[in-house]
Amino acid sequence: GAGVSQSPRYKVAKRGQDVALRCDPISGHVSLFWYQQALGQGPEFLTYFQNEAQLDKSGLPSDRFFAERPEGSVSTLKIQRTQQEDSAVYLCASSLDNSQGGEGEKLFFGSGTQLSVL
Amino acid sequence: AQSVTQLDSQVPVFEEAPVELRCNYSSSVSVYLFWYVQYPNQGLQLLLKYLSGSTLVKGINGFEAEFNKSQTSFHLRKPSVHISDTAEYFCAVSPILSTNDYKLSFGAGTTVTVRA
Numbered sequence: 426g427a428g429v430s431q432s433p434r435y436k437v438a439k440r441g442q443d444v445a446l447r448c449d450p451i452s453g454h455v456s457l458f459w460y461q462q463a464l465g466q467g468p469e470f471l472t473y474f475q476n477e478a479q480l481d482k483s484g485l486p487s488d489r490f491f492a493e494r495p496e497g498s499v500s501t502l503k504i505q506r507t508q509q510e511d512s513a514v515y516l517c518a519s520s521l522d523n524s525q526g527g528e529g530e531k532l533f534f535g536s537g538t539q540l541s542v543l
Numbered sequence: 544a545q546s547v548t549q550l551d552s553q554v555p556v557f558e559e560a561p562v563e564l565r566c567n568y569s570s571s572v573s574v575y576l577f578w579y580v581q582y583p584n585q586g587l588q589l590l591l592k593y594l595s596g597s598t599l600v601k602g603i604n605g606f607e608a609e610f611n612k613s614q615t616s617f618h619l620r621k622p623s624v625h626i627s628d629t630a631e632y633f634c635a636v637s638p639i640l641s642t643n644d645y646k647l648s649f650g651a652g653t654t655v656t657v658r659a
Contacts, residue, residue, distance in 0.1 A: 429586065456645065467547070467633050467649030468587070481643065516586070532647075534579075534586035 427451075429535035431517050437541045438507045446502045446538045450519030454533070457500050459492055460516040462537070468516055474500060486511075507542045514539045545570040545636050549650035556624055557658055564619040564653045566634035574636040576617040577647065578608055581631045590632075593617065604628070629657045 430449040438444050450457050456475055460468035461484075470484040476497040485492070489507075494500040504511055514537040522530050550565040568574065575594055579587040591602025598610040608619045617634060634650040 458645070460647075465651065467549075467635070467651050468647070469649070470646050473645055481646070518587075531589055534588070536584060536586045 431535035435539050443505045448500045448517030454519035456520045458518045462514040509542050512542045545648040547650035549653050553654045555656045559623050561622050566617045568636050573639040577635040578619050579633045624657050626657050
């Protein structure tokens with residue numbers, strides 16, 4: 426596709442339910458990032474993939490959060506036993522390279538999945 | 544670690560008036576600096592970025608920003624806004640020459656509302 430696609434656009438979950446959020450990056454993009462954006466806040470880094478390798482998961486809030494990118498393209502962010510504090514917009518972004526320092530380097534963001542945990 | 548403070552959470556402005564969005568950052572290392580814009584129901588888009596060189600950076604849609612190292616600021620300006628500039632604006636930084644220079648740290652955002 427022309428851009429980064431995320432699905433579903435909205436997800437309502439009952440507390441304790443497991444959820445899976447999908448990200449389709451731009452074709453050929455090596456790097457993929459997940460960010461969490463709580464209401465009224467800026468995005469916060471969760472995790473980073475280079476192809477299928479998860480090189481940084483330092484931002485994942487707890488062991489209930491798990492991300493994968495098994496074939497180096499589509500990625501899934503899974504949240505187990507959801508809690509109310511998990512309510513946020515989850516943003517996926519992709520880029521050709523991983524460094525933000527390249528002149529031509531640009532990060533492309535999806536529209537996000539808004540997760541509401543009741 | 545890096546942190547970003549956007550000094551105004553909301554900025555109302557009339558059409559064709561100038562606007563300035565303020566951003567200050569804190570970091571123990573040198574950083575790259577960015578401004579992103581988020582239009583309703585869309586993903587974040589890069590407006591401009593400062594990597595090195597001239598401290599005045601020009602971006603898309605007539606926006607520009609000035610890097611001030613001594614004041615650790617990167618304020619965004621537009622001399623004349625349009626209704627279509629109504630959006631949320633995020634300032635962000637990433638560490639230079641670091642193994643994790645891919646990691647962006649964002650401010651909380653500034654909502655700009657342009658009125659006719």
